Amino acid sequence: MKKxxxxxxxxxxxxxxxxxxxxxxxxxxxxxxxIENVESSTDEVIKEEIQEETVxxxxxxxxxxxxxxxxxxxxxxxxxxxxSMESIKIWSEFEVETSEELVDGVGKKNITxxxxxPLSKGCIADSIVITSDDTISTYIEINGVKKQFGGIRIYxxxxxxxxxxxxxxxxxxxxxxxxxxxxxxxxxxxxxxIVEIGSFGAKYTYDEILFNGKGRIxxxxxxxxxxDTEIVTEFTEVKDDVVNTYHxxxxxxxxxxxxxxxxxxxxxxxxxNLTDPTYMYNRTKIEEGTEIKLLEINxxxxxxxxxxxxxxxxxxxxxxxxxxxxx
Numbered sequence: 001m002k003k004x005x006x007x008x009x010x011x012x013x014x015x016x017x018x019x020x021x022x023x024x025x026x027x028x029x030x031x032x033x034x035i036e037n038v039e040s041s042t043d044e045v046i047k048e049e050i051q052e053e054t055v056x057x058x059x060x061x062x063x064x065x066x067x068x069x070x071x072x073x074x075x076x077x078x079x080x081x082x083x084s085m086e087s088i089k090i091w092s093e094f095e096v097e098t099s100e101e102l103v104d105g106v107g108k109k110n111i112t113x114x115x116x117x118p119l120s121k122g123c124i125a126d127s128i129v130i131t132s133d134d135t136i137s138t139y140i141e142i143n144g145v146k147k148q149f150g151g152i153r154i155y156x157x158x159x160x161x162x163x164x165x166x167x168x169x170x171x172x173x174x175x176x177x178x179x180x181x182x183x184x185x186x187x188x189x190x191x192x193x194i195v196e197i198g199s200f201g202a203k204y205t206y207d208e209i210l211f212n213g214k215g216r217i218x219x220x221x222x223x224x225x226x227x228d229t230e231i232v233t234e235f236t237e238v239k240d241d242v243v244n245t246y247h248x249x250x251x252x253x254x255x256x257x258x259x260x261x262x263x264x265x266x267x268x269x270x271x272x273n274l275t276d277p278t279y280m281y282n283r284t285k286i287e288e289g290t291e292i293k294l295l296e297i298n299x300x301x302x303x304x305x306x307x308x309x310x311x312x313x314x315x316x317x318x319x320x321x322x323x324x325x326x327x
Contacts, residue, residue: 068214071216071235071237071239071244071246072244072246074246074248075248075249075250075251075252076248076249076250076251076252076253077231077232077235077248077250078223078229078230078231078232079210079218079223079230079232081212082210082211082212082216082218083210083211083212084206084207084208084209084210084211085160085172085184085206085207085209085211086207087211087213088160088161088162088211088213089158089159089160090159090160090161090169091115091117091158091159091169092158092159093115094113094114094115094128094156094157094158095113095114095115096111096112096113096155096156097111097112097113097114098110098111098112108133109133110131110132110133111131111132111154111155112129112130112131113128113129113130113131113154113156113157113173114128114129114130115128115157115159116128117159117169118169119142119159119168119169119170119171119188119189120167120168120169120189121167121168121169122167126142126143126189127141127142127143127144128140128141128142128157128171129141129142130151130154130157130171130173132151132153132154138150138151138152138154140171140173140187140194142171142187142189142194143189143192145189145192145193145194146194147187147194147196149173149185149187149196149199150185150199151173151175151185152175152176152177152178152183153175153176153177153178154173154174154175154176154185155174155175155176156173156174157171157172157173157174158171158172158174159171159172160172160186161213162186162197162211162213162215162217162238163213163214163215163238164213164214165214166215168188168189168190170186170187170188170197171186171187171188171189172184172185172186172187173185173186173187174206175199177201181201181202182201182202182203182204182205182206182208182209182220183199183200183201183202184199184200184206184209185198185199186198186199186200186217188238188241190241195241195243197217197236197238197243198217198236198243198245200217200219200220200236201219201220201221202219202220202221203220203221203225205220206220208220208225210223215237215238215239216235216236216237216238217235217236217237217238218232218234218235218236219234219235219236222234222235224294224297224309225261225262226260226261226262226264226323227258227259227260227261227294228258228259228260228261229253229258230261231250231253231294231297232248232250233247233248233250233297233299234246234247234248235248250297253294254294254295254296254297255293255294255295256293256294257291257292257293257294258291258292258293258294259289259290259291260286260287260288260289260290260291260292261288262288263285263286263287263288264285264286264323265283265284265285265286265323265324266283266284266285266286266321266322266323267283267284267321267322267323267324268284268319268320268321268322283324290314291314292311292312292313292314293311293312294309294310294311295309295310295311295312295318296309296310297309298310306322307322307323308320308321308322309321309323
């Protein structure tokens with residue numbers, strides 16, 4: 001707030017535009033009111049001084065406004081600017097009830113997750129019920145609208161906000177997966193319908209699933225986690241209630257040297273053979289800090305264990321490298 005001192009203190013109120021663009025403001029209205037309170041003998045003099053002092057002031061932007069590159073045009077993408085789901089969580093008070101029963105001599109676990117929270121920002125709370133009977137019969141119900149989804153071993157839920165600039169909050173359901181594979185399922189409630197944004201898996205922990213707070217999600221298996229530059233091979237974007245998946249090009253990031261950001265166990269002998277019970281143990285350890293040249297990326301999203309990378313090792317040898325994980 002700016003003050004002009006002309007015998008009497010005159011305060012100019014500056015209104016700042018909230019959308020991040022520059023605003024131009026003047027103090028003409030406020031100064032004219034102040035002038036009426038000044039004695040008539042000095043009225044004209046002060047008017048002249050104020051006319052000379054009145055200037056148009058430009059308020060600097062608090063943050064630079066940048067036009068975002070359309071998702072379909074993104075290339076050479078890394079995880080810079082993304083963070084784990086902790087950064088977008090807003091409510092974690094769901095109630096979880098479990099029970100067990102025998103069905104044909106086999107124990108079956110039933111789970112019910114309930115809570116109420118506004119899924120449209122600033123509106124009344126929505127009723128949310130998620131149920132599973134330890135089979136493929138897993139449902140989410142919002143305000144009486146029910147939808148089946150592919151949850152396998154769900155156990156909890158939270159409310160998140162994947163896009164701070166839109167009007168929605170989302171439900172995330174946590175799933176142990178078929179064999180302790182961390183998986184999340186994300187839902188949005190739009191026009192009395194449940195929209196399934198998608199299911200996203202991770203290698204070891206949920207923290208590997210990344211968000212930018214602007215509607216984009218990177219699954220834990222969709223970037224090269226073991227390099228100091230985490231190259232993204234796939235991401236999902238939610239924009240204007242439309243969900244799209246993109247595969248950014250990364251050719252300009254190939255044929256370059258990178259440093260391993262962690263110890264990894266790899267196989268150079270060939271594609272892992274799942275019928276061989278020893279395939280998990282025929283591995284070579286490469287230590288954190290080792291420099292490799294990345295020549296080629298070959299990913300299989302459905303059968304991730306057969307994905308491989310062509311790399312040049314420190315001794316100059318070029319090998320096909322597999323990074324198996326899980327069981």
